[in-house]
Amino acid sequence: MHHRITGWFAATARELPWREPDCSAWGVLVSEVMLQQTPVVRVLPVWQEWLERWPTPAGLAGEPAGEAVRSWGRLGYPRRALRLHAAAAAIVRDHGGTVPGTFAELLALPGVGSYTAAAVAAFAYGRRETVVDTNIRRVHARLFSGVALPSPSLSATEMRLAAELLPDDAGTSVRWNAAVMELGALVCTARAPKCTDCPVRDSCAWLAAGEPPPSYVPKGQAWHGTDRQVRGAVLAVLRLADSPVPPEMFQREPADLGFAAEGIGVPLAALHRLNSAAEQLERALAGLLGDGLAELHEGGYQLPA
DNA sequence: GAACCGTGGAA
DNA sequence: TTTCCAAGGTT
Known part of the structure; x- marks a missing residue:
């Protein structure tokens, strides 16, 4: 099983910049955070920009948090940008500017949970870690448990299985983790798995069981009509704004704002098109303030300085 | 454990 | 057009 999957990986793995041998641990950490719930194809260009602009944690930590949020673009879940900025500051403060290499140290960083800590320790530092992401969970569920999808939440049983499957040798374990993840991403996909391309289809419990649903x-x-949608639309305005945006600008027709809406007219119009209740807009603004994604400056909203 | 947090492409 | 879901984390 291990040989077939790692052999398949060696032959068909995608070339991704954060997998290059010369990629820094910082580059790996940035990629892992960006890849949380966001597809590879959308991460690639933003990751390149980030690493060119901030090749080290100190570079990012030396700039306002709002710059991280702005350059996050439309990757989604912008709190990740805020936490990455906070993680960079913690790395400078507590680790001399070098991304730490142990699971426990990584786990202590903002925005780094058990998956990301294990992934960075493994992929950036070559450590033997039990990496379990949604791809690996799905592969294990089908291959060994014979079910179509893993349960909604990660169980201790799954972690135990993943730990038992992990090769003893550190280098081999790293390749195993990456290979199973890649298999889940490219072949053993959530919808319409490409079983004919699978190197272990002969051993798959789910296939043997007749592909039960x-x-x-x-x-x-839910998305349409939610607070999240409004938050996203407000943040799209703030990313483009080069000066604080007065609250009333979020309420009015962009056409009525005239030159005042210069530069942010498009996202402002998109926000207005949502036609959200004043109460919902206030809730979104308050939420952004509370999360540190926005702040008040001279009566207007802006990204954190 | 459940709810919440963005975005866009594919089916 | 709507639904699904993508290398999760925090509260």
């Missing part, structure tokens, strides 16, 4: 229906997240 999922035992539960994943409930999707």
